[in-house]
Structure formats: structure tokens, C-alpha cells
Amino acid sequence: GEPMITLPAEPFPFTFDPRHVALLCIDFQRDFMEAGGFGESLGNDVSRLRGTIEPTSRVLTAFRRHGWPVIHTREGHRPDLADLFPAKRDRGSPALRIGEEGPMGRLLVRGSAGHGIVPELAPVAGEVVLDKPGKGSFYATDLETILRARGITSLVVTGVTTEVCVQTTVREANDRGFESLVLADCTASYFPEFHRSALDMFSAQGGIVGWVGTSDALLAALV
Numbered sequence: 001g002e003p004m005i006t007l008p009a010e011p012f013p014f015t016f017d018p019r020h021v022a023l024l025c026i027d028f029q030r031d032f033m034e035a036g037g038f039g040e041s042l043g044n045d046v047s048r049l050r051g052t053i054e055p056t057s058r059v060l061t062a063f064r065r066h067g068w069p070v071i072h073t074r075e076g077h078r079p080d081l082a083d084l085f086p087a088k089r090d091r092g093s094p095a096l097r098i099g100e101e102g103p104m105g106r107l108l109v110r111g112s113a114g115h116g117i118v119p120e121l122a123p124v125a126g127e128v129v130l131d132k133p134g135k136g137s138f139y140a141t142d143l144e145t146i147l148r149a150r151g152i153t154s155l156v157v158t159g160v161t162t163e164v165c166v167q168t169t170v171r172e173a174n175d176r177g178f179e180s181l182v183l184a185d186c187t188a189s190y191f192p193e194f195h196r197s198a199l200d201m202f203s204a205q206g207g208i209v210g211w212v213g214t215s216d217a218l219l220a221a222l223v
């Protein structure tokens with residue numbers, strides 16, 4: 001069969017079976033990455049996330065070329081907000097709250113323009129799009145079922161933001177027995193120091209949560 005693929009990563013090389021790998025694209029939504037969305041309503045500089053788009057698009061292209069599974073997640077809520085905990089709705093003092101009308105429609109509400117994935121990384125037919133009400137991608141979703149049904153054991157992880165939805169998801173995946181390679185340049189935070197620290201937390205202690213690599217190292221291993 002197909003050989004295993006190994007690439008340099010922290011804390012040591014990452015090896016995966018290409019028959020059992022998936023690409024996870026976490027919350028590349030306009031609400032986090034563009035002006036007028038949820039991220040900006042919390043006072044963040046959303047331009048800090050834009051650098052992830054180009055490298056992630058190259059990784060997406062590679063996965064599509066190989067025919068390997070791609071899973072996109074979106075954080076958001078039902079239009080009636082029935083799945084929005086008051087604890088989440090009322091947190092902090094944002095300019096606009098979840099469900100309120102902004103320049104890209106209702107913040108973090110499924111179906112609004114801002115809830116959609118940035119056009120550069122838009123899903124194509126055949127790719128899983130997974131809606132989630134929380135930060136983690138496993139909580140209150142069928143992600144684990146989808147991965148197990150396809151025999152996926154290894155995840156290449158991209159997305160925003162590193163220390164929120166990416167970190168929660170990778171920790172949840174680790175506890176379920178999945179091996180995650182987080183691509184440092186395909187993830188970003190509104191807080192560069194949190195980005196760096198979250199990546200360090202994944203790979204420290206012998207990869208206690210997972211591996212950290214780069215899109216270049218992955219793409220070089222795929223040719």
C-alpha cells in the first residue's frame with residue numbers, strides 16, 4: 001500500500017498514514033477575520049489572522065489533489081439562538097453581542113454572511129462542513145463519529161484562533177486518541193504571544209498534546 005509520510009516537526013518528526021489523515025480547517029470565518037465581525041466586536045485587530053490564508057490555501061490544494069478528506073468547522077448558533085448559553089451571550093462588553101445585527105449580518109449566527117468561511121478557503125463539494133456552538137470542535141457535534149467512520153487517526157490542523165478554538169479542539173482530539181499536527185503558519189491569534197505559547201504547550205513534554213510543524217515542511221513531504 002501507500003507508504004507512511006514523515007516530516008520534521010516539534011518535538012520530533014510527525015508520521016502519518018495518508019489513508020487515515022484529514023485536514024481540519026477551524027473557524028476560518030469572516031466573523032473572526034474581517035472587519036465588522038464578532039472578533040472585531042470584542043476589540044481585536046482582525047488583520048492579525050489574515051496571514052494564515054495563503055499557506056492554508058496551499059495545504060488545502062494539496063489535500064484536494066490527493067483526494068484526502070477535508071473538514072471545515074464554523075462556530076455559530078441557530079437563528080433562534082436556542083443553543084446559545086446566557087453565559088456565552090453575556091460575557092464581556094462587546095460592541096455587538098452574538099445574534100445582533102452587524103455589517104455582515106447577525107454575529108455568529110448560521111446563515112449570516114459573517115458566519116461564512118472566507119472566500120479564499122471556501123469549502124468545495126464533498127468536504128464536511130461542521131457547525132459547532134462552542135470553541136471545541138467535538139463538543140455538541142458529530143466530529144468524532146465522522147472521523148471514526150472514515151478511519152481517520154491523524155489530523156493536520158489549521159485555523160483560528162490558536163489559543164481558543166484550535167487549542168480546545170486539539171486537546172479534545174488528543175484525549176480521544178487522535179494525533180494532531182498543528183501547522184504554525186496556518187494558525188494565528190489576535191495575541192501573538194498567545195499563539196506562540198499555545199504552540200509551545202502542544203509540543204512540550206514530549207508532545208503532550210500533539211506536534212507543531214509548518215506548511216512548507218508538510219508540502220515538501222507530500223511531493
Ligand code: C5J
Pocket residue numbers: 026027032075135160161162164165166
Ligand atoms: C474565538 C475561535 N476566538 N474560533 N473563536 O472566539 O477561536
